[in-house]
Amino acid sequence: MEPVSKAMAQFRLALIQLRVSSVKSDNLNRAGEFIKEAASQGAKIIALPECFNSPYGTNYFPEYAETIPGESTKRLSDLAKEYQVYLVGGSIPEEDGGKFYNTCTVFGPDGTLLTKHRKLHLFDIDVPGxxxxxxxxTLSAGDSFSMFETPYCKVGVGICYDIRFAELAQVYSQRGCQLLVYPGAFNLTTGPAHWELLQRGRAVDNQLFVATASPARDVDAPYVAWGHKNALTKLSPFFCNGSFCRGEILPKLALKESIVYANIDLKKLVEVRQQIPVLTQKRGDLYAVEWKKP
Incomplete structure (x- = not known):
């Protein structure tokens, strides 16, 4: 990794935990208000949660799906340009050629679409009872990696279930990403078991920053999100979770609509990679073998 210039060594990240309703226009308007607030607090990269403009559910995806560009992405583009931020637009149901995708769009400070990530790994699970x-x-899977450049660092994008697949984070790390952003909507079963654990794992294994943005918990929704958006601003087991150490996020705030800020210091990333150089010590000659489905 190349040395980080002093001018760009630090930046502020904002993660928006949005309460998602069945009214798309309300979701878009509230997202805009939170983005405005985050920008006013100095955030340079802002992320929304998975399915921020619609309820999360297989029956909702076709109903709320849009083409890209469309209503929601046009609004995101305008907001990124108005507030001069890099905006990771959570995800929306996308329709393209008769197929539906769970898609995250990212816009730059000039409103330009920087990348479009279609969820690679579809959330198909069955936990009895x-x-x-x-x-x-209803959804089709994406088939490409999604990264974008900022003056601060290179960022890799995944959506929710994508975080469970360590290989994706490894590829992003090998391609120079220093921050991974995963809009997600873990539930009340998978959330308490694995939400933070997976974030820590991806951060420690790849020695990079990991940020997640979740919808706020709504117990009346057909799919109840776990909440607890996080910013893992420390990179190893002997450092604490940055989002919980900065004044301690209270349990109620971890569930409700809110913004969490993290001041990212890329010098710490360089220090950790120098102190424990796992990225240069990997034995690809031993374990870089073709993976086969069981």
Missing amino acids: RIRFQESE
């Missing part, structure tokens, strides 16, 4: 969810009933 707890939860069954099959995104593949």
Whole structure:
């Protein structure tokens, strides 16, 4: 990794935890208000949660789906340009050629679309007595990596279930990303078990920053999100979770609509990679083998 210039060594990241309703226009308006607030507090990169403009559910995806560009992405582009920020637009249901995708768009400070990430790994799980969810009933999977450059660092994008697949984060790390952003909507079964654990794992294994943005918890929604958006601003087990150490996020704030800020210091990333150089010590000659489905 190249040395980080002093001018660009630090920046402020904002993660918006939005309460998502069934009214798309309300969701877009509230997202705009939170983006305005985050920008006023100095955030340079701002992220929204998964499915920020619609309820999360296989029956909702076709109903709320838009083409890109469309209503929601036009609004995101305008907001990024108005507030001069890099905006990771959570995700929306996208329609393209008769297929539906769970898609994250990213816009630069001039309103330009920088990348479009279609969720690579569809959330198809069955936990008897707890939860069954099959995104593949309506969605198709994406097939490409998604990264974008900023003056501060290179950023890789995944959506929710993508975070469970360590290989994706490894590829992003190998391609020079220093921050990974995962808009997500873990639920009340998977959330308490794995939400923070997976973020820590991706951060420690790849020695980079990991940020997640979740919808706020709504117990009346058909799909209840775990909440607890995070910014892992420390990179190893002997450092604490930055979002919980900065004055301690209270349990109620971890569930409700809110913004969490993280001041990212890229010098710390350089220091950790120098102190424990796992990225240069990997034995690809031993374990870089073709993976086969069981």
